[in-house]
Amino acid sequence: MVDEDRIEVAIIDKTVYLKPFGCATQRNSLGIPDFLRAMFRTGCIYVAFDLAECKGMDSTFLGVIADAATYNPNRAGKTVVVFNACDALVQLLRRIGVLPLVSLAGANVEAPAPIYLRQIDFVHFPKTEYQKLQTVKRLHDQLAQLNERNRQLFGPFLAMLEDELQAQRDEIPE
Numbered sequence: 001m002v003d004e005d006r007i008e009v010a011i012i013d014k015t016v017y018l019k020p021f022g023c024a025t026q027r028n029s030l031g032i033p034d035f036l037r038a039m040f041r042t043g044c045i046y047v048a049f050d051l052a053e054c055k056g057m058d059s060t061f062l063g064v065i066a067d068a069a070t071y072n073p074n075r076a077g078k079t080v081v082v083f084n085a086c087d088a089l090v091q092l093l094r095r096i097g098v099l100p101l102v103s104l105a106g107a108n109v110e111a112p113a114p115i116y117l118r119q120i121d122f123v124h125f126p127k128t129e130y131q132k133l134q135t136v137k138r139l140h141d142q143l144a145q146l147n148e149r150n151r152q153l154f155g156p157f158l159a160m161l162e163d164e165l166q167a168q169r170d171e172i173p174e
Contacts, residue, residue, distance in 0.1 A: 004021060004022045005020075005021065005022035005023045005024075005025065005027070005028055006020070006021050006022065006028055006119055007019065007020045007021070007024060007028050007029055007032065007119070007120065008021065008117035008118060008119055009035070009117065009118060009119070009120055010115050010116055010117050010118070011039065011044065012115065014043060014044050014045045014046060015044065015045070015046040015047070015048055016035075016036060016039045016044050016046070016047045016048070017048045017050065017111065017115065017117075018032065018047065018048065018049050018050070019049075019050040019052070019053060019111070019117060020049075020051065020053065020054040020057070020061070021053045021054070022053070022054075022055050023054070023055050023056045023057065023058070024054055024056070024057040024058070024061035024064075025057070025058045025060065025061060026058060026060035026061075026136060029060055029061045029064050030060065030125055030126055030132060030135050030136070031120050031124035031125035031126075032064045032068075032120065032124070033064060033067050033068075033071075033135065033138075033139070034124040034125075035120050035124040036067075036068055036071070036072075037071070038124070040071075040072055040073055040074055043074070044074070045072070045074045045075070045079055046079050046080070046081070047068045047069075047072070047079065047080045047081075048080075048081050048082075048083065049065060049068075049080070049081070049082045049083070049102075050083055050084050050109070050111060051082060051083070051084050051085040051086070051089055052083075052084035054085070054089060056089075057089065057092065059096070059139075059140060059143060059154070060136055060139050060140070062092070062093070062096050062098055062143060063138075063139025063140055063142045063143050064139060065080065065082070065093070065098050065101075065102065066098050066101060066139075066142040066143055066146065067138070067139055067142050068080050069098070069101035069102050070101065070142065078101070078102060078103045080101065080102040080103070081102060081103040081104075081105055082102050082103070082104055082105070083104070083105035083106060083107075083109040084105075084106075084107055084108070084109055085104070085107070086107070090104065096143060096146065096150060097143070097146035097147045097149070097150060098143075098146070101146075129168070130165065130168045133161055133164055133165050133168070134165065136161060137158060137161040137162065137165065140154050140157060140158055140161070141158065144158060
Protein backbone atom coordinates (compact mmCIF):
# COMPACT_ATOMS: atom_id res chain seq x y z
CA MET A 1 0.00 0.00 0.00
CA VAL A 2 1.37 3.42 -0.97
CA ASP A 3 0.59 4.97 2.44
CA GLU A 4 2.97 2.50 4.05
CA ASP A 5 5.89 3.66 1.90
CA ARG A 6 7.88 6.00 4.09
CA ILE A 7 11.38 6.79 5.28
CA GLU A 8 12.02 7.31 8.95
CA VAL A 9 15.08 8.83 10.52
CA ALA A 10 16.93 9.06 13.82
CA ILE A 11 20.07 10.91 14.84
CA ILE A 12 22.46 8.77 16.85
CA ASP A 13 25.56 10.64 18.02
CA LYS A 14 27.12 11.86 14.74
CA THR A 15 25.19 9.42 12.54
CA VAL A 16 22.01 10.05 10.56
CA TYR A 17 20.16 6.72 10.54
CA LEU A 18 17.59 6.32 7.74
CA LYS A 19 15.21 3.41 7.41
CA PRO A 20 12.87 3.08 4.42
CA PHE A 21 9.67 1.10 4.90
CA GLY A 22 8.13 -0.27 1.72
CA CYS A 23 9.47 1.44 -1.40
CA ALA A 24 11.97 4.30 -1.24
CA THR A 25 10.94 6.60 -4.06
CA GLN A 26 10.95 10.17 -5.28
CA ARG A 27 7.65 10.66 -3.46
CA ASN A 28 9.15 10.06 -0.03
CA SER A 29 12.85 10.83 -0.46
CA LEU A 30 13.14 14.29 -2.03
CA GLY A 31 13.51 15.96 1.37
CA ILE A 32 16.43 13.78 2.42
CA PRO A 33 19.27 15.66 0.65
CA ASP A 34 18.37 18.98 2.31
CA PHE A 35 17.81 17.22 5.62
CA LEU A 36 21.26 15.59 5.37
CA ARG A 37 22.89 18.91 4.51
CA ALA A 38 21.31 20.42 7.61
CA MET A 39 22.56 17.50 9.71
CA PHE A 40 26.08 17.81 8.25
CA ARG A 41 26.06 21.50 9.25
CA THR A 42 25.25 20.47 12.82
CA GLY A 43 28.22 18.11 12.93
CA CYS A 44 26.89 14.76 11.76
CA ILE A 45 29.53 12.80 9.88
CA TYR A 46 28.02 9.41 9.05
CA VAL A 47 24.87 8.25 7.26
CA ALA A 48 23.44 4.77 7.73
CA PHE A 49 20.80 3.34 5.43
CA ASP A 50 19.03 0.38 7.04
CA LEU A 51 17.28 -1.45 4.19
CA ALA A 52 15.77 -4.26 6.28
CA GLU A 53 12.21 -3.10 5.52
CA CYS A 54 12.92 -1.67 2.05
CA LYS A 55 11.02 -3.49 -0.69
CA GLY A 56 12.53 -1.50 -3.55
CA MET A 57 14.04 1.82 -4.52
CA ASP A 58 13.81 4.05 -7.54
CA SER A 59 16.58 6.00 -9.22
CA THR A 60 15.84 9.12 -7.18
CA PHE A 61 16.51 7.25 -3.93
CA LEU A 62 19.65 5.73 -5.45
CA GLY A 63 20.68 9.32 -6.20
CA VAL A 64 19.99 10.21 -2.56
CA ILE A 65 22.43 7.50 -1.45
CA ALA A 66 25.06 8.65 -3.99
CA ASP A 67 24.54 12.28 -2.94
CA ALA A 68 24.99 11.40 0.74
CA ALA A 69 28.22 9.59 -0.09
CA THR A 70 29.70 12.34 -2.24
CA TYR A 71 28.44 15.61 -0.77
CA ASN A 72 29.34 15.27 2.92
CA PRO A 73 31.76 18.13 3.73
CA ASN A 74 32.80 16.34 6.95
CA ARG A 75 33.81 13.12 5.27
CA ALA A 76 37.14 11.42 5.36
CA GLY A 77 36.83 8.18 3.43
CA LYS A 78 33.54 6.33 3.20
CA THR A 79 31.01 7.83 5.58
CA VAL A 80 27.88 6.08 4.29
CA VAL A 81 27.00 2.55 5.27
CA VAL A 82 24.21 0.44 3.80
CA PHE A 83 23.07 -2.57 5.76
CA ASN A 84 20.36 -5.20 5.85
CA ALA A 85 20.00 -5.01 2.07
CA CYS A 86 18.53 -8.07 0.38
CA ASP A 87 20.40 -9.55 -2.59
CA ALA A 88 18.18 -7.76 -5.12
CA LEU A 89 18.91 -4.36 -3.57
CA VAL A 90 22.65 -5.09 -3.38
CA GLN A 91 22.57 -6.01 -7.07
CA LEU A 92 20.74 -2.77 -7.88
CA LEU A 93 23.32 -0.73 -5.93
CA ARG A 94 26.09 -2.55 -7.79
CA ARG A 95 24.47 -2.21 -11.23
CA ILE A 96 23.94 1.55 -10.86
CA GLY A 97 27.45 2.05 -9.48
CA VAL A 98 26.58 3.23 -5.98
CA LEU A 99 28.22 0.30 -4.20
CA PRO A 100 31.83 1.58 -4.54
CA LEU A 101 30.80 4.81 -2.77
CA VAL A 102 29.46 3.16 0.38
CA SER A 103 30.38 0.54 2.92
CA LEU A 104 28.15 -2.51 2.71
CA ALA A 105 27.46 -4.20 6.01
CA GLY A 106 25.76 -7.50 6.71
CA ALA A 107 22.20 -8.58 6.28
CA ASN A 108 21.44 -9.11 9.97
CA VAL A 109 22.63 -5.86 11.53
CA GLU A 110 20.51 -4.63 14.40
CA ALA A 111 19.79 -0.96 14.90
CA PRO A 112 21.32 0.59 17.97
CA ALA A 113 18.93 0.57 20.89
CA PRO A 114 17.14 2.59 22.06
CA ILE A 115 16.24 4.28 18.82
CA TYR A 116 13.38 6.66 18.15
CA LEU A 117 12.48 6.82 14.45
CA ARG A 118 10.42 9.64 13.02
CA GLN A 119 9.45 10.78 9.55
CA ILE A 120 11.36 13.71 8.10
CA ASP A 121 9.34 16.89 8.45
CA PHE A 122 8.02 18.64 5.39
CA VAL A 123 10.27 21.67 5.86
CA HIS A 124 12.96 19.75 3.97
CA PHE A 125 10.83 18.81 0.95
CA PRO A 126 10.97 21.02 -2.16
CA LYS A 127 8.23 23.64 -2.00
CA THR A 128 7.63 24.26 -5.69
CA GLU A 129 7.51 22.13 -8.82
CA TYR A 130 10.63 23.94 -10.03
CA GLN A 131 12.54 23.05 -6.83
CA LYS A 132 11.33 19.46 -7.11
CA LEU A 133 12.58 19.22 -10.71
CA GLN A 134 15.92 20.77 -9.71
CA THR A 135 16.37 18.22 -6.92
CA VAL A 136 15.41 15.27 -9.12
CA LYS A 137 17.80 16.49 -11.81
CA ARG A 138 20.67 16.98 -9.35
CA LEU A 139 20.20 13.48 -7.90
CA HIS A 140 20.13 11.92 -11.36
CA ASP A 141 23.17 13.96 -12.37
CA GLN A 142 24.92 12.27 -9.42
CA LEU A 143 24.06 8.86 -10.87
CA ALA A 144 25.05 9.86 -14.41
CA GLN A 145 28.48 10.90 -13.16
CA LEU A 146 29.15 7.45 -11.73
CA ASN A 147 29.72 5.66 -15.04
CA GLU A 148 29.12 5.66 -18.79
CA ARG A 149 26.25 3.17 -18.52
CA ASN A 150 24.38 5.59 -16.24
CA ARG A 151 25.13 8.53 -18.57
CA GLN A 152 23.41 6.62 -21.36
CA LEU A 153 20.63 5.31 -19.12
CA PHE A 154 19.74 8.64 -17.51
CA GLY A 155 20.77 10.99 -20.33
CA PRO A 156 17.33 11.20 -21.98
CA PHE A 157 15.64 11.67 -18.59
CA LEU A 158 18.11 14.42 -17.67
CA ALA A 159 17.50 16.15 -21.00
CA MET A 160 13.74 16.00 -20.41
CA LEU A 161 14.18 17.46 -16.91
CA GLU A 162 16.36 20.26 -18.29
CA ASP A 163 13.69 21.04 -20.90
CA GLU A 164 11.02 21.18 -18.18
CA LEU A 165 13.21 23.43 -16.03
CA GLN A 166 13.86 25.73 -19.00
CA ALA A 167 10.15 25.88 -19.80
CA GLN A 168 9.44 26.89 -16.22
CA ARG A 169 12.21 29.53 -16.31
CA ASP A 170 10.72 30.89 -19.56
CA GLU A 171 7.34 31.29 -17.88
CA ILE A 172 8.72 33.56 -15.14
CA PRO A 173 7.78 37.18 -15.91
CA GLU A 174 10.70 39.59 -16.15
